[in-house]
Amino acid sequence: MKKKIVLIVVGAILGMLLVVNLMGGITYELSAVEVELEANISSENFTEINLPPVGKIIADTHVFPLNLKVTVLNLNPERLSILIDELEDKEELLADIKLKGRNILQLFIIKTLLLAIAGGALGVFILGNRQWHQLVIGGVIALVLLSSLYLGTYLSYDLDRFSDSDYRGMISAAPWMTRMVEEGLENIDQLGEEIEIVVTNISNLFREVEALRALGEADSELRVLHVSDIHNNPVAFNFISQVINSFEVDLIIDSGDISDYGTPVEGKLVSRIADLELPYIFVPGNHDSPTIIEDMSKLDNVVVLEEDTLSIKGLNIVGIADPAAQTKDIQPPEIGAVEEYQDRLSALVEELSTAPDLVVTHNYLITAHLLGEVPVIIHGHSHSIDLRQEAGTTIIDAGTTGAAGIRGLQVKQGVPFSLALLHFSDREEELQLRAVDIIKIHGRESGFIIERKGIN
Numbered sequence: 001m002k003k004k005i006v007l008i009v010v011g012a013i014l015g016m017l018l019v020v021n022l023m024g025g026i027t028y029e030l031s032a033v034e035v036e037l038e039a040n041i042s043s044e045n046f047t048e049i050n051l052p053p054v055g056k057i058i059a060d061t062h063v064f065p066l067n068l069k070v071t072v073l074n075l076n077p078e079r080l081s082i083l084i085d086e087l088e089d090k091e092e093l094l095a096d097i098k099l100k101g102r103n104i105l106q107l108f109i110i111k112t113l114l115l116a117i118a119g120g121a122l123g124v125f126i127l128g129n130r131q132w133h134q135l136v137i138g139g140v141i142a143l144v145l146l147s148s149l150y151l152g153t154y155l156s157y158d159l160d161r162f163s164d165s166d167y168r169g170m171i172s173a174a175p176w177m178t179r180m181v182e183e184g185l186e187n188i189d190q191l192g193e194e195i196e197i198v199v200t201n202i203s204n205l206f207r208e209v210e211a212l213r214a215l216g217e218a219d220s221e222l223r224v225l226h227v228s229d230i231h232n233n234p235v236a237f238n239f240i241s242q243v244i245n246s247f248e249v250d251l252i253i254d255s256g257d258i259s260d261y262g263t264p265v266e267g268k269l270v271s272r273i274a275d276l277e278l279p280y281i282f283v284p285g286n287h288d289s290p291t292i293i294e295d296m297s298k299l300d301n302v303v304v305l306e307e308d309t310l311s312i313k314g315l316n317i318v319g320i321a322d323p324a325a326q327t328k329d330i331q332p333p334e335i336g337a338v339e340e341y342q343d344r345l346s347a348l349v350e351e352l353s354t355a356p357d358l359v360v361t362h363n364y365l366i367t368a369h370l371l372g373e374v375p376v377i378i379h380g381h382s383h384s385i386d387l388r389q390e391a392g393t394t395i396i397d398a399g400t401t402g403a404a405g406i407r408g409l410q411v412k413q414g415v416p417f418s419l420a421l422l423h424f425s426d427r428e429e430e431l432q433l434r435a436v437d438i439i440k441i442h443g444r445e446s447g448f449i450i451e452r453k454g455i456n
Contacts, residue, residue: 007127008138015123016116016142017041024112027073028104034074037108040067041149047162051263058166061159064152074268109150116146220423222313222431223247227419228255228362228380228398231287231405237272239401239417243439244276247421251313252278255380255398256285256321256362259292260405262328267295274299279312281305284325285362285380286332293325305360309348314431315424316352318374319360320345332363332381341366349374357424357431364395376433378420385418387436387453394433394455396420399440416440416449 025038043065049057050071061068120142121135129138225243230236243249259266270292273280280302284293296302303310305319323337324330333341345366349356355374361367364379371377372391378398385399399418421437433455440449 004129004134008124008129008134009141011123011125011127011129012120012138012141013123013145015119015121015126015138016146017119019115019119019122020112020146023115025069026108026111028108030100030104033072036069036071036073037104038069038071039108039112040069041065041146042067045153057162059161061161062153062156064149064156066149066153068153113143113146116142220434221426222251222315222424223249224315224358224422224424225249225252225419226255226378226396226398226422227252227401229257229285229383229400229404230254230402231257231400232260232266232269233402233405234269234272236402236417237276239441240419241276243419243421244278247437249278249421251281251315252276253281253283253317253358253360253378255283255360255378256325257287257380258282258285258296259289260287261330262287262289262292262325267292270295270299273302277301279303281310281312281317281319281360283319283360283362284321286322286324287330288322288325289328290326293321307344307348309352309356314426315358316354316356317358317360318345318348318352318356320348320366322362322366325362333366338363338365342369345370357433364397376422378422383415385416385420385438385440387420387438389455394436396422396436416442 021040021042024040025036027034027036029035044067045060045062045065047059047061047068048070050069051057117139120138120140123142124130124135124138129135225240225247227236227240240252244252258270273296278301280299282296282302283305293304293306297304303312305317306321306325308319310317310319320341323333323341345359345361346369349359349370358376358378359367359370359374360378362379363381364377367374367377367379371393374393376394376396378396380398380400382397383400383404384397386395386397388395398420400415401417401419403417404415418438418440421439422433423435423437424431425434426432435452435454438449438451438453442448
């Protein structure tokens with residue numbers, strides 16, 4: 001009799017461990033994010049937040065032998081855009097997320113408890129105790145054990161332990177991702193309202209500077225919009241769309257860093273580029289990756305220049321990607337890589353019968369040796385908009401059209417949304433840059449700067 005009881009208990013425990021640990025992962029949608037929840041019974045008692053392939057955050061949050069995992073599987077860019085556009089109150093957003101999260105967690109617990117019952121009965125059955133009441137006992141034992149683990153975990157759970165988290169993978173270089181939840185949400189409601197005000201009124205603001213068109217240089221045959229360093233910020237596309245509509249843009253050139261870590265989840269955000277309905281030239285930056293390049297290449301209106309020349313709308317363009325865009329490494333290139341890419345860029349320029357109208361790269365260092373040899377160089381990377389002339393070459397940095405992305409929410413003074421509009425005129429049967437409009441919007445202060453500079 002005792003032997004039979006021992007077999008029932010052992011079977012229930014083994015069956016519960018097998019079924020729960022193998023089948024405990026369940027996928028849910030939480031607002032714009034698709035997540036997988038998983039509970040594993042083991043000697044490791046921690047919570048793991050997994051952001052593939054960026055890395056993971058691990059915290060020793062409780063004392064009972066239950067390993068809790070949350071994995072971000074997907075991000076819905078349309079829902080994210082709607083969420084940002086409709087955001088009015090941070091507290092309401094947090095309350096909604098907490099409510100949905102609580103409901104999802106309750107559903108997850110119920111499903112895993114049912115799995116435990118099934119596993120307990122299965123374990124008893126496999127060990128040869130196949131009478132129905134023995135199977136029921138096995139299921140009840142498994143239910144009580146897993147319920148006890150959940151209860152102990154709940155009572156001992158300490159969220160403050162995330163302040164002493166262990167970062168693994170690329171995320172180890174970016175602990176700001178956890179602070180983002182606290183600091184970003186404190187700013188995003190104010191930022192969203194102010195950006196909406198500025199973007200709504202920007203057409204009127206542009207009309208107020210129509211007097212600038214008295215400059216002969218503004219009567220351009222070709223208007224090229226230079227954007228850069230969007231860094232996953234969906235608000236940037238609202239900004240870009242408004243400028244396109246206000247200035248009748250013909251062509252867009254992006255000098256890289258449209259993403260932060262170049263992950264598949266981030267790649268889904270680029271789908272909004274198709275809505276711009278304009279040719280979009282993309283030169284990858286160090287925060288981009290082969291995954292981002294592939295996603296961009298699939299868009300009908302996008303041309304990716306990794307190391308190539310392009311003639312479009314009468315403009316001859318040479319572009320070369322940042323060395324880091326060939327991998328998932330987001331670090332700026334070392335001196336050896338810069339020199340190699342300078343040589344490769346020079347080879348592209350020398351292949352042309354005449355000097356190109358425009359050279360595009362993400363990091364200015366890769367093009368610095370071409371000063372005096374090409375008329376225009378555009379780049380990004382610095383997050384600071386700049387326009388200058390050296391040795392007869394005009395150098396333009398669009399700054400950050402995405403206001404540095406999530407990181408822009410963390411600094412008290414804010415980072416401006418910025419871009420540059422290049423006006424080309426046809427002189428002596430070739431296009432020449434005649435003027436540049438510098439456009440900046442300070443989201444936090446609701447301020448803006450529009451400045452037109454003539455090019456000699």
